[in-house]
Amino acid sequence: MTQIWGRAQQQDFRSRVRGCLLGGAIGDALGAGIEFDSLENIRRNHGEQGVTDYVPAFGRRGAITDDTQMTMFTVEGLVRAHIRRDSGAWHPPTDVHRAYLRWAATQADWGPDERKQDAGWLAREEWLYSQRAPGRACLSGLGDERMGTLADPKNPGSKGCGTVMRSAPFGLLVGWEPQLVFQLAVECAAQTHGHPTGYLAAGAFAVIVHAVAQGDPLDAAVQRALAQLSAHQGHEETTEALQRALGAVRQGLPTAERVESLGQGWTAEEALAIGVYCALVAEDVRHGLLLAVNHSGDSDSTGSICGNLLGVQHGETALPPAWVVELEGRAAILELADDFAMEMTQGTALHGPGASSAAWLARYPNA
Structure with a gap:
């Protein structure tokens, strides 16, 4: 997992991380206002092309949903996991689970609890304390302190898209081997969704992001994910969904109707296929x-997944500037992206047996 980073590599990686997180948030925000609308209603309300810009959701334009909230806490958990390795405690699923519990607190509490010394900076962002149509399985899976595992998962019958929409950050662990990225995403998905399709689709998405982050073409990245899936019991639904997505590419010009032929995106494999x-x-x-986003289904989640992929593929400067400017939480998302990139590329200069940055450890307490 150790990688030597040149300056140009660091800059490229930071741009891809920023692109991935901002792109996902933009897709999330574009779909937020039409998430529960049929394609017929979308066209009736917004014109034959559907939405072409942000529409109001949660009292504003450019509002993000639980998809972006949980993605941000995934990133924070991964940063803390890498810091905590200094203490000899190396179990990333535990650190991600603790981060998800901090997200769950934002859905129940009025605001940050300043008495929690190990909360870190992200949990002190007051704007995150807002319910944005969170998935039932995510809330119930994080409703107590017990961590779901593959051997004993939470919500064993659930395969909702709440696993996939938060899993892009695992793919940004570019110093890891693909099978380890897949395994970590799967283990963390089982913390809320225990159906094989729910957690295997998350692993497949992470592997796709992982390959694209290193410069692979997207179609080759999907083939890598299919190879990873084939070794796991219960992969059939996810494999078939990805194969249908590849097949749809060859069927003619893209349309909303062709998108809807892949499903509506409420389940993990459908959301992954559409994205x-x-x-x-x-x-x-x-x-x-x-x-x-312009289809009869889970528009914010499919928009988020597609945005993660396009953002990591092309980098932050490919994102439409007007959408970036109006995005809720842009400053915090960029701050988190830059922190993640710095931890992955320069973590040894921030913490270690020799000396550590007190400011860094205050941002990401490793207790």
């Missing part, structure tokens, strides 16, 4: 994201 398909056929970021 992957829209990223594969995208003429540019704007085209791909609008295709990913």
